[in-house]
Amino acid sequence: MQDRTTNRMLYSLKVSGPQTAAALADRLGVTPVAVRQMLARLHEDGLVDFEDSRESVGRPKRFWHLTNAGNGQFPDNHAGLTADILASVSAVFGDDGLDRLISHREKTTLTQYRTALEPLDGVEAKVNHLAEIRSAEGYMAEASRDESGAFILIENHCPICVAARACQKLCRSELEVFQAVLGPNVEIKRFEHILKGARRCAYRITEKPKNERQFAMKL
Structure with a gap:
């Protein structure tokens, strides 16, 4: 022990x-x-x-x-079972069925995150609280700012890593959720990725210039 x-x-x-x-x-x-x-x-x-x-x-x-x-000493949220379930969904219902399942998960997560973040003012407050939410979900997340002033969201652990390896759409879905809850006024890029061999996942979040924000609002 x-x-x-x-x-x-x-x-x-x-x-x-x-x-x-x-x-x-x-x-x-x-x-x-x-x-x-x-x-x-x-x-x-x-x-x-x-x-x-x-x-x-x-x-x-x-x-x-x-x-x-x-x-492997850290929690994986029964990722092996999750990977098996995803494989079974794909086998029984096809890729369309798997896409629908991931879309449903994405919508549910998006609703939960929006409820938590919408009352907050400013990107920094939202990024910090998003890190707290992700930590509570087992991602060991933290938020900071780099030398350029960009916000950095780091996830030191991925509790769904086994499932994500089996279905990389889960990772793409999470990136889309981050973008949606933080809004069109920011740009998010993942520059470290566990599935690509990094020891963690890391995201750079930058606020768009005002002219780009105004253009996005018109769209």
């Missing part, structure tokens, strides 16, 4: 990505020796692995990261 500190370590690697033992020790408030011992046990269990990186003159630094098994 894993102790609390080990679970915190796995969580830190999940949320913040590859880190050195020293960085983990500083983040967790424990000694580097204790961290190395925990990493050794997790490595034996197949939950973490490492890569050595030479960033400057001297010895290379060892960066630890989660393996697929390590990622």
Whole structure:
């Protein structure tokens, strides 16, 4: 059974990505020796692995990261069962039936998100609350702004990843939902994607110039 500190370590690697033992020790408030011992046990269990990186003159630094098994320690919302159900829907009702199912899910999610976000003023408040909603759904989401002022929505975990691999329309549907609830005055682009090998999904949300907003409103 894993102790609390080990679970915190796995969580830190999940949320913040590859880190050195020293960085983990500083983040967790424990000694580097204790961290190395925990990493050794997790490595034996197949939950973490490492890569050595030479960033400057001297010895290379060892960066630890989660393996697929390590990622599997986090909730998946019964994704295997969901993937089986999607496959069954496609087999019984065809692609049209699957499209209708995903469309229904999209409409339901859109209604829920709109109810939560419409009372809020400004894109920043909406993005922050969207991150809170997604975290409650198991996506370990967080919101921030980059150097250009664009809003960044990061999802460190995908609880439907197995299902999404089987039906990538689910991912496209979620992107469309984000666009709909945040409105036509913003542009959303996904620049990191778990299904394409990234460790997380990340979205850049930028407010459109006023002239483009006015044009969109006329349409």
